[in-house]
Amino acid sequence: MKPAPFEYRAPGTLGEAIELLAADPEAAVIAGGQSLMPLLAFRLAAPSMLVDLRRVRGLGEIAIGDSGVRLGARVRWRDIEEDQLLAIAHPLLREAIAHVAHYQIRNRGTVGGSLAHADPAAELPGIAVTCDAEIALVGAAGERCVPAAEFFTGPLSTVRQPDEIITELRLPFWPRDRRWAFREFAQRQGDFALAGVALFYDEDRRGRVRNPHVGVIGACNRPQRLPEVESLLSGHAIDDGLIREAAAAAAQAVDPPEDLHAGAAYRRALVATLVERGLRAASQNGEA
Numbered sequence: 001m002k003p004a005p006f007e008y009r010a011p012g013t014l015g016e017a018i019e020l021l022a023a024d025p026e027a028a029v030i031a032g033g034q035s036l037m038p039l040l041a042f043r044l045a046a047p048s049m050l051v052d053l054r055r056v057r058g059l060g061e062i063a064i065g066d067s068g069v070r071l072g073a074r075v076r077w078r079d080i081e082e083d084q085l086l087a088i089a090h091p092l093l094r095e096a097i098a099h100v101a102h103y104q105i106r107n108r109g110t111v112g113g114s115l116a117h118a119d120p121a122a123e124l125p126g127i128a129v130t131c132d133a134e135i136a137l138v139g140a141a142g143e144r145c146v147p148a149a150e151f152f153t154g155p156l157s158t159v160r161q162p163d164e165i166i167t168e169l170r171l172p173f174w175p176r177d178r179r180w181a182f183r184e185f186a187q188r189q190g191d192f193a194l195a196g197v198a199l200f201y202d203e204d205r206r207g208r209v210r211n212p213h214v215g216v217i218g219a220c221n222r223p224q225r226l227p228e229v230e231s232l233l234s235g236h237a238i239d240d241g242l243i244r245e246a247a248a249a250a251a252q253a254v255d256p257p258e259d260l261h262a263g264a265a266y267r268r269a270l271v272a273t274l275v276e277r278g279l280r281a282a283s284q285n286g287e288a
């Protein structure tokens with residue numbers, strides 16, 4: 001099918017882009033087009049106008065500093081993949097993004113597009129929630145910064161207002177000796193995951209878990225942390241028994257969707273397996 005007719009604008013500044021969105025509630029932002037174009041082609045979305053961000057300056061930066069990593073909204077998967085400093089500054093992010101889609105899509109898909117699209121199985125929203133990231137937005141009412149845990153409200157649904165543009169994802173500082181892992185399972189390389197797990201923790205001097213963060217994708221109606229699993233891990237040294245307990249708790253904590261790719265029971269079992277494998281990998285070498 002072909003998209004319904006729409007006007008097209010490519011403003012040069014963020015201010016102009018916001019003016020266009022504020023003047024027309026039926027207008028939509030387009031970035032890489034990798035999620036939006038299929039929706040338009042199937043006429044699942046029919047915006048009156050596309051406001052293309054490609055000429056807006058200042059949204060394409062990757063900044064690494066003492067407070068963490070900032071990813072501009074127009075940073076593409078490929079930019080993340082190719083940034084060697086980012087691999088050191090945030091290895092969990094880099095590992096997760098390697099699982100996103102295929103080469104062609106990674107060449108165009110963007111940080112802002114993925115966050116705004118809010119697919120429950122998408123990797124970046126999962127990393128944002130797991131890592132306590134914040135999402136910066138700017139609209140007609142001004143700027144605001146929303147914790148990722150509050151940003152995603154359901155499948156393809158967020159707290160973003162129609163006239164707001166995501167400008168940046170802010171990930172907190174990542175200590176070098178942190179233990180971490182990312183595990184997902186997809187039917188084919190590059191497909192959306194049936195389920196995925198991102199986790200990390202620090203250790204005290206006696207090797208006991210501090211500050212555990214365990215997040216899931218594809219296993220609930222939005223990316224979520226699993227506080228039940230984190231409490232189980234906190235204060236204990238990782239061993240086989242604890243890993244098995246955590247995996248069982250994770251399977252209970254998720255609320256997986258049923259669809260033609262997998263039933264809820266399968267996804268629960270998958271989450272348990274991924275948590276087990278992730279914790280084992282993190283405890284053995286700190287790397288996935």
Ligand SMILES: Cc1cc2nc3c(=O)[nH]c(=O)nc-3n(C[C@H](O)[C@H](O)[C@H](O)COP(=O)(O)OP(=O)(O)OC[C@H]3O[C@@H](n4cnc5c(N)ncnc54)[C@H](O)[C@@H]3O)c2cc1C
Pocket residue numbers: 028029030031032033034035036037038053073074099100101102105108109110111112113114115116117121122123124164165166167190191192193
């Ligand atoms: C075959 C296929 C496989 C894929 N597999 C995966 C996968 O495994 N994992 C994964 O995470 N993704 C996957 N994707 C999605 C892909 O990563 C998209 O690129 C991404 O989700 C959206 O980014 P985009 O820049 O293309 O956004 P667009 O398609 O341009 O926009 C998507 C949505 O975001 C809005 N938007 C875009 N930028 C902004 C902004 N800065 N502020 C506010 N709103 C904005 C648009 O209005 C639209 O609603 C896949 C896509 C395809 C086609």
